[in-house]
Amino acid sequence: MLKKICVFTAMLFAGQSFLQAQDLYMPRNIKKAYENGTRSMDGKPGKNYWQNKGVYDIKLMAYPTERKMEGFESIQYTNNSSDTLKTLTLRFVNNIHKPTSAKSGPVSSDFLTSGLKLKTCIIDGYKYKIPDDAFSTVCNIRLAKALTPKSLSNIQIEWGYPLSILSGREGMLDSTTIYAAYSYPRVSVYDDYNGWDRLEHSDRAEFYNDFNDYKVSVSAPKNYIVWGTGDLLNPDEVLQPNVAKRLKDSYSSDSVIHIASLPELLANKVTAQNEWNEWKFSATDISDVCFAIGNHYVWDGASVVVDDKTNRRVSMQAAYNDTTVDFPHAVKWGTYALRSFSTKWPGVAYPYPKMTAVQGQADMEFPMMVNDGTVGKDLRFAQMLQDHEMAHTYFPFYMGINETRYAYMDEGWATTFEYLIGIDEYGKANADSVYKNFRVTRYINDPSTEEDQPIILMSSQVSDAGYGNNSYGKASLSYLALKDMLGDNLFKKALHNYMNNWNGKHPIPWDYFNSMNTGNGQNLNWFFQNWFFTNNYIDLKINDVKTTKSGASVTIQNIGGFAIPFDIVVKYSDGSGERIHKTPAIWKADQAKTTIAIASKKKISSISLDGGLFMDATPANNTKTL
Numbered sequence: 123m124l125k126k127i128c129v130f131t132a133m134l135f136a137g138q139s140f141l142q143a144q145d146l147y148m149p150r151n152i153k154k155a156y157e158n159g160t161r162s163m164d165g166k167p168g169k170n171y172w173q174n175k176g177v178y179d180i181k182l183m184a185y186p187t188e189r190k191m192e193g194f195e196s197i198q199y200t201n202n203s204s205d206t207l208k209t210l211t212l213r214f215v216n217n218i219h220k221p222t223s224a225k226s227g228p229v230s231s232d233f234l235t236s237g238l239k240l241k242t243c244i245i246d247g248y249k250y251k252i253p254d255d256a257f258s259t260v261c262n263i264r265l266a267k268a269l270t271p272k273s274l275s276n277i278q279i280e281w282g283y284p285l286s287i288l289s290g291r292e293g294m295l296d297s298t299t300i301y302a303a304y305s306y307p308r309v310s311v312y313d314d315y316n317g318w319d320r321l322e323h324s325d326r327a328e329f330y331n332d333f334n335d336y337k338v339s340v341s342a343p344k345n346y347i348v349w350g351t352g353d354l355l356n357p358d359e360v361l362q363p364n365v366a367k368r369l370k371d372s373y374s375s376d377s378v379i380h381i382a383s384l385p386e387l388l389a390n391k392v393t394a395q396n397e398w399n400e401w402k403f404s405a406t407d408i409s410d411v412c413f414a415i416g417n418h419y420v421w422d423g424a425s426v427v428v429d430d431k432t433n434r435r436v437s438m439q440a441a442y443n444d445t446t447v448d449f450p451h452a453v454k455w456g457t458y459a460l461r462s463f464s465t466k467w468p469g470v471a472y473p474y475p476k477m478t479a480v481q482g483q484a485d486m487e488f489p490m491m492v493n494d495g496t497v498g499k500d501l502r503f504a505q506m507l508q509d510h511e512m513a514h515t516y517f518p519f520y521m522g523i524n525e526t527r528y529a530y531m532d533e534g535w536a537t538t539f540e541y542l543i544g545i546d547e548y549g550k551a552n553a554d555s556v557y558k559n560f561r562v563t564r565y566i567n568d569p570s571t572e573e574d575q576p577i578i579l580m581s582s583q584v585s586d587a588g589y590g591n592n593s594y595g596k597a598s599l600s601y602l603a604l605k606d607m608l609g610d611n612l613f614k615k616a617l618h619n620y621m622n623n624w625n626g627k628h629p630i631p632w633d634y635f636n637s638m639n640t641g642n643g644q645n646l647n648w649f650f651q652n653w654f655f656t657n658n659y660i661d662l663k664i665n666d667v668k669t670t671k672s673g674a675s676v677t678i679q680n681i682g683g684f685a686i687p688f689d690i691v692v693k694y695s696d697g698s699g700e701r702i703h704k705t706p707a708i709w710k711a712d713q714a715k716t717t718i719a720i721a722s723k724k725k726i727s728s729i730s731l732d733g734g735l736f737m738d739a740t741p742a743n744n745t746k747t748l
Contacts (some may be wrong), residue, residue, distance in 0.1 A: 165637030352405030372423030534597025
């Protein structure tokens, strides 16, 4: 049972201070973080907020035909907390392929590998022998010398691991093409509300990482291109001159440039003709790096202005088999999306220097890269898919979301931005139809109790469709309902307040609630309680319609409970009609029922309710004929 707590704090809205009752359920560890001053009830990081950071220098060796990766890294890890760390937690997500690692369901033999082989692990001069069977996706190391507050630890690790034949988020895309994600052991997150993040990774879960600095070199055989997170520092060393020039030209080109064609690849006219080429990348204040490596993917590029004040341009690139129907459009779609996300929704300039779309199999986001499957001739769906993964730039990368615990904090927003950009691309009717059919219908048509679990539940504690609906459709509907209630301008103002507060940091749901409250100047806890902390669903019913001298009085019961917007559709006996829109604010006073007066001198023939995107579980009781 959820137990409510009540915390009072002085908040400043519109220049006036008042006491706000914070009546949202808060777990004890989260409450403690607020009491310790690492988080603040105005939505900002608290005066005592901190987060740890790593500076990574990584050298990787890729062996595509042998299906393996090897690497060495040095990490300077800073403990910015006030805690003395007697243990250190390493994380290696790729160990999900080990047979002994936890999984959400059955996997094929092609998914399984022997996992990580740690050759050396040295922490502050102490050598640690870590047996292979001691490391699943998380390894807890008791330190020979504790890491004191505000101090630095030096870590050196050498490792190797086999690549999975069955590609998903990472692994072999085909016999010579790799998507190398999660390819290095990392220090797990140590934060202010849980300490070390020791949740074992599952094949369904997503990720939680610190904001780190990276210098990475990837050595690949001759004629293999490497696409990666961050700036490519040495194009003239790894590419033949004409190809390097096209790449550089694409950085300032509005039009798509074919950087490397298939005939050039087959003729060995793309990369420098060394036996091995070392591709060097760098990225700062970012949560991860990843790479694609292949010898027959063609390469396109262009760029787009994402900030009109500075005229800053962003490179959009794509790597794919030239036989695909959808990926030749990837760069054009990508430049449109980068511009739209930067200037409309969320309306924050894309923060990184580039984005690369790679033809893969996962439909998965990474910093500055997306790994998307090809969907053939359905170009509308292919563009939506790419939009969705690119939208994740903001959540969880611009905002350091703990996706493992709170997937709705990033998937819900990506789903929302996917819908909003779809309106620009294909019109509202089409965007509405796609959103309802792909994101809402399955949820509405599944009456099982798991579909109605509170969104606030940790994502690692719900499964199957319950996980999907909480993370994607239901969360997105909550954001769209709030947008409807506040209006675009105020909603964007509140959203930007949240994003400004937590860019480059680790927000949790209560930081979102409090930031939105402060940003819009009113207490919305009734709304957040309704959408995030209940077993509500979507189901309205017209209970009664009474005709009056001035029109009609309509009593509507909110059976499902969610505070949703809806239209009252009135049809008159003369064949005319009208729509009356009601925002979720109609449910603030009474979330169970409402009575609405319709003023009209015409004779009413019928009254219906239309929730639009907020599809009703039992639409049969949404119409009354008079």
